[in-house]
Amino acid sequence: MNTNKITIAYGDGIGPEIMQSTIEILNAAGADLEYDVIEIGEKVYLSGSKFGISDSDWKTLENNKIFLKAPITTPQGGGYQSLNVAIRKTLGLLANVRPCISYAPFVDTNFANINLVIVRENEEDLYAGIEHQQTDEVVQCLKLVSVQGSEKIIRYAFEYAKAHNRQHVTCMSKDNIMKLTDGMFHKMFNKIALEYPEISTDHYIIDIGAAKLASDPERFDVVVTLNLYGDIISDIAADVAGSVGLGGSSNVGENFAMFEAIHGSAPDIAGKDIANPSGLINGACMMLVQMGKASIAEKIQNALLKTLEDGIHTGDIYKLGLSKEKVGTKAFTQALIERLGQLPSTFKPVHLNHDAKPIVIKTEPKKPIVKKLVGTDVFIDWSEDNRSGRLLGEKISQFMTGNLQLSKISNRGVEVYPAGHSSTFCTNHWSCRFVGKELCEPKDIILLLQQFEALGLEVIKTENLYTMDGQAAFSAA
Numbered sequence: 001m002n003t004n005k006i007t008i009a010y011g012d013g014i015g016p017e018i019m020q021s022t023i024e025i026l027n028a029a030g031a032d033l034e035y036d037v038i039e040i041g042e043k044v045y046l047s048g049s050k051f052g053i054s055d056s057d058w059k060t061l062e063n064n065k066i067f068l069k070a071p072i073t074t075p076q077g078g079g080y081q082s083l084n085v086a087i088r089k090t091l092g093l094l095a096n097v098r099p100c101i102s103y104a105p106f107v108d109t110n111f112a113n114i115n116l117v118i119v120r121e122n123e124e125d126l127y128a129g130i131e132h133q134q135t136d137e138v139v140q141c142l143k144l145v146s147v148q149g150s151e152k153i154i155r156y157a158f159e160y161a162k163a164h165n166r167q168h169v170t171c172m173s174k175d176n177i178m179k180l181t182d183g184m185f186h187k188m189f190n191k192i193a194l195e196y197p198e199i200s201t202d203h204y205i206i207d208i209g210a211a212k213l214a215s216d217p218e219r220f221d222v223v224v225t226l227n228l229y230g231d232i233i234s235d236i237a238a239d240v241a242g243s244v245g246l247g248g249s250s251n252v253g254e255n256f257a258m259f260e261a262i263h264g265s266a267p268d269i270a271g272k273d274i275a276n277p278s279g280l281i282n283g284a285c286m287m288l289v290q291m292g293k294a295s296i297a298e299k300i301q302n303a304l305l306k307t308l309e310d311g312i313h314t315g316d317i318y319k320l321g322l323s324k325e326k327v328g329t330k331a332f333t334q335a336l337i338e339r340l341g342q343l344p345s346t347f348k349p350v351h352l353n354h355d356a357k358p359i360v361i362k363t364e365p366k367k368p369i370v371k372k373l374v375g376t377d378v379f380i381d382w383s384e385d386n387r388s389g390r391l392l393g394e395k396i397s398q399f400m401t402g403n404l405q406l407s408k409i410s411n412r413g414v415e416v417y418p419a420g421h422s423s424t425f426c427t428n429h430w431s432c433r434f435v436g437k438e439l440c441e442p443k444d445i446i447l448l449l450q451q452f453e454a455l456g457l458e459v460i461k462t463e464n465l466y467t468m469d470g471q472a473a474f475s476a477a
């Protein structure tokens with residue numbers, strides 16, 4: 001493998017402009033890289049590819065192991081799969097690391113001392129993108145969270161904190177509501193935190209955590225969270241720091257890594273030579289560190305700081321009184337190149353660890369768990385009898401025989417039978433919970449489904465109910 005060869009993609013919208021800028025800077029700084037250019041994004045989608053990348057370009061990506069990517073536009077609506085998500089999941093890019101720094105006093109922000117890093121789980125959660133329309137009224141999206149995925153990202157966050165001399169790791173989740181998925185993530189965080197006594201920790205419910213990131217971002221150091229929350233809070237943090245145009249990001253796995261800006265393809269400003277290339281430049285610097293070229297990354301980051309402190313600003317960060325010159329993408333690039341080799345005088349110069357090793361995650365072997373089938377939730381599409389949970393309950397209980405007994409019916413997570421309120425709004429999507437009088441077997445469920453069919457009730461899906469080590473492993477309603 002040629003360790004200087006990387007894959008690049010110019011992407012969509014402002015992508016080509018900011019990639020051109022970044023490549024010019026990398027070359028001028030002496031990064032000594034060879035580029036394999038691949039075509040991804042909107043054009044490829046619209047030419048008929050469901051994934052926005054051709055097979056041969058996918059091979060190039062796999063061969064080179066390092067990918068510097070400009071943002072792409074995912075066409076809206078069904079039929080197209082997000083290439084970003086596909087790359088992250090297929091190549092096992094488990095951690096999305098998004099540093100967020102304020103550049104005060106030269107870039108306007110209410111918070112002069114933001115210096116935080118968001119470590120976002122990158123492969124699971126709602127981004128598995130598993131969606132089904134189950135009735136003409138109800139659509140579902142599956143939120144999948146694994147023990148391994150949670151362990152890896154949380155260990156990554158602590159190892160990252162250790163490697164970068166950071167003192168504090170915050171976990172954000174919504175485990176007051178999603179007690180199993182987010183609950184597992186939070187419990188894993190508490191468990192792994194014990195292995196790092198030198199690092200202090202805390203936990204925020206994501207809603208107040210996001211609010212604190214917006215109102216008091218300087219209190220945060222490293223934040224680890226699930227995929228969707230991480231995506232949202234990193235845009236909040238970047239915007240609060242000054243501009244989404246400034247943030248870079250790495251997506252790292254065991255064998256591959258992808259580097260990009262945190263922002264999207266900004267079609268509203270594409271082709272106008274006004275985009276801020278700093279996000280992709282910062283992403284490229286993270287790439288250089290990963291490739292063992294920290295001295296080049298340092299040179300570029302110091303030139304970027306010097307450019308910012310000289311008041312040479314693109315439109316997104318330009319402010320009268322703070323900025324000296326409003327420039328376009330090309331002029332910003334030239335200004336930065338002219339400053340390669342210089343250090344900032346007000347900002348603290350960047351000193352990177354030149355011997356830093358890529359973070360390697362060692363996970364614990366899985367412990368055996370006693371898993372027992374104790375029942376099933378049968379989901380049905382049913383609109384008759386004014387949608388009364390009571391009538392549906394009576395209809396089902398009257399005919400069902402066998403080990404599995406109806407224990408309750410719920411609608412959108414609210415119990416409507418045998419308890420329930422007449423004011424609860426019901427859709428045509430019902431969950432009928434059956435629990436075994438004694439331990440269940442799969443054949444009990446098959447028998448139950450045959451009884452549903454005999455009753456003329458349309459089963460949409462079933463979810464088995466298990467206990468894990470004796471604990472109920474399913475939600476209450």
Ligand code: NAD
Pocket residue numbers: 014070071072073074075084244245246260261262263264265266267268269274275276277278279316
């Ligand atoms: P966006 O990040 O592209 O733009 C949001 C706002 O920020 C816009 O007003 C834009 O002009 C501004 N902005 C973004 N980057 C800037 C920069 N470098 N300089 C100056 N201003 C900048 O978000 P969006 O509009 O929601 O998404 C546009 C497209 O990008 C969508 O198709 C979306 O799917 C895609 N997207 C791609 C990625 C990626 O490839 N990694 C990430 C996010 C969104």
